[in-house]
Structure formats: C-alpha cells, structure tokens
Amino acid sequence: MAAIIVAGLLSVSSAQAEMTGSHSNDPTAVLDRNLVELFGTEKKALKQVGSQRLKQLIRPQLRRNTPKVQYDANWVDARPAAKGGDEWQCLSEALYFEARGESVKGQFAVAEVILNRVASPLYPNTVCGVIHQGTGKRYQCQFTYTCDGRAEVINEKRIYERLGKIAKLMLDGAPRKLTNGATHYHTLSVSPRWARTFPRTATIGVHHFYRQPGARTVSN
Template sequence: MLILAFSVGLATTPAQAERATAAQLISLEQKALGSARQAHLKRLLTPVAQPARPGAVRYSMDWLAQQPRAQGGQEWRCLSEALYFEARGETVKGQFAVAEVILNRVESDRFPNSVCGVINQGTGKKYACQFTYTCDGRPENIGEPRAWDRVGKIASAMLSGRAPRDLTQGATHYHTTAVRPNWSQVYTRTASIGDHLFYRHTWRTSSR
C-alpha cells in the first residue's frame, strides 16, 4: 500500500492511486499525440490497401488500359469479332461474360469444338445463326479502333486462361433485355450483367 502511494505522489488510498495513475497515463498519451506529426497519425489510421495478385484480371477499363496490345490467331480473331459486334457497348464485365458463353459452348459436346465454329454455327441459314452479326447482311467493318483494342485484350485473357470463368455459372446462352426468346422461359437464368441476361440449358457444359 505504502509503495503504491509513494509511486503516485499524493495518493493515499488504492482508489486515489488508481485515479492518479489513470490521469498520468492520459496526460502522457495527450502529450505524445500532440507531438506526433499529422502525416504519421494519418498513416496509422489509414487501412493498408491489399495489392492485386500479379496478373489478376479486374473487370475495369483501368485494368484493360494497362494490358499490352493483343493479337493472335484465327480463334483470337473470331472471339474478338464476336465481342466487338455483339457486346462492345457493354461494360467490361459484360464483355467478359459474353466471352464466357462462347468458351462454355466450345467445351460442350452440343456445340462445335472451336471458337470460330461456335460463332459461325448456322451462319448463312435463315433464322439459324447463333450470333446475329454473322447473318444480318451488314459488312463486318471495324470502325472503332479503341473498342477493338479492348475486346482483343479480353479475348486474349479468356483464351489464355488468365481470366476465371465464374461470372455466368456455366451459361451457354444469353440475350439482351430488349427481347425475350422462347428458350428463355425454360432455360435456367444464371446471371444478369449490364444489358444481357445469361442462361444455362437443363444440361451443363462437360467441364462444369
């Protein structure tokens, strides 16, 4: 008791000693905070941002802008064209989702086993084409270089496997919100991204 009272000055009882000790600690803390630089305090209170994994895909224009210009073979060209003519007005996430559908079809034994085969399936047959731009009678001219550059990067990321296929839950069909095809009433809707609704048939792709 005497030792405690001596250590805190005038305190003579346990309660007084406790109050005096608390007051001293508060005073010391206030002095320390007062002498600390504002920048140091800000660093202490600001959460540290977790850096993205190297090579991790982010569905943003900023991420695409950081990617090198893409190029590739015929499969890359076919996928890039499909994204350009079918979804260049969509969000980046929406464009990745459309690419997912095409690659999900490639993996399904109910569709051709190549990107170009999937995209051109039914082309030239009335009401049979799978992607409208391949049979709408319009020339397939690339008139927006920036949009072409973006979809090319998306196609490259998807074909190389750098982008995970987890946006549409294995969807093999999609349509814009402006239409409602008959099959949309019986297939399972898996996602809604931008102006597109995504569906999976009652059967699933072979790998999912």
C-alpha cells in the same frame, strides 16, 4: 446493339436452331475430345485413374500465366497489345459485334458464353466453329451478326483493341466465373421462348444469361 443469342434450343435436336443476336475454350475439354479420337478405349482407362490429375497439371499452369482479372476498362487498357491466330480473331470480332456497348464485365461475360459452348459436347469444339455455327442461313445462325446480311465493319479501333485484350485473357485461361456456366444470353428488352425453360444464371449489364439444360461445361 444486336444481342440475343438465337438458339431457342428446347431439345438437343433443336439445339442448333435459334439464337438471335446481340457458346468456350477450356484446353482440358479440348484435350479430352482429342483423346477420344486418338486413344479410344485407352482414354477411358485414363479417365478412371488420372483425369483429375491431368486437369490439376494443366490448369495451374494456365493460371500462373494469366494475371488476376480486374473487370475495369483502365486495367484492361493497360494490358499489352494483344494478337493471336484465328481463334483470337474470331473471339475478338464476336465481342466487338455482340458486346462493344456493354461494360467490361459484360464483355467478359459474353466471352464466357462462347467459351462455355466450346467446352460443351453440344457445340463445336473451337471458338470459330461456335461463332459461325449456322452462318449462311439468314437468321438461323447462333450469333446474328454472322447472318443478318449486313457488312460488318470495325470502326471503333480503340474499343476493338480493348476487346482483343479481353479475348486474349480468356483464351489464355482467365477464370469463367461470372455466368455460372451460361451458354446463352439475350438483351433485357426481349423475351425469347427458350428463356422460359432455360435456367437463368446471371444478369450483367443489359443481358440475362442462361445455361442450356444438359449442356455440361467445364469452368476453370
């Protein structure tokens, strides 16, 4: 299964260039970026006096509405059928084409990487934006399945349904604790050059996970 993230980012300027293929949706981080656009200097004052309180108000609500995750196929399969909008569909498809052969824990970990990228200022601030970054430039995209020239067809419906449930759980605020803020991964069978300089944060299933230096992420 294609599974190397093609972004051999050795600096912020090259951070969009090299991820070969097998980054996250923290609502607080998205809200924070929106505040920059809406309120300008007022947002700075808000951060000084109330940003931590804002996070406390939002995150417990997410956790109350999200069950305690079990990284078990039977548990995920027993969840209600999932559906959603564009962000859910983008994440479900990315998990299918990047990680359908992984363990459930590994699939959650790949979802973490994507959501961690959403939360980082170095990447687009939507799931679809992260996944399709660089698409259209052959082998210069962030996730290979979006630019390898092959038609992407979902044939394994049962696996796709499971991955849709994982996507739903993650978008609803499930904890991102497996990869310690990872923004990159690759399969164990390869050694991309960026892996020599990025700190490795976890190894799960057939993937090593890494965090790009300077890529601040917010894990819940």
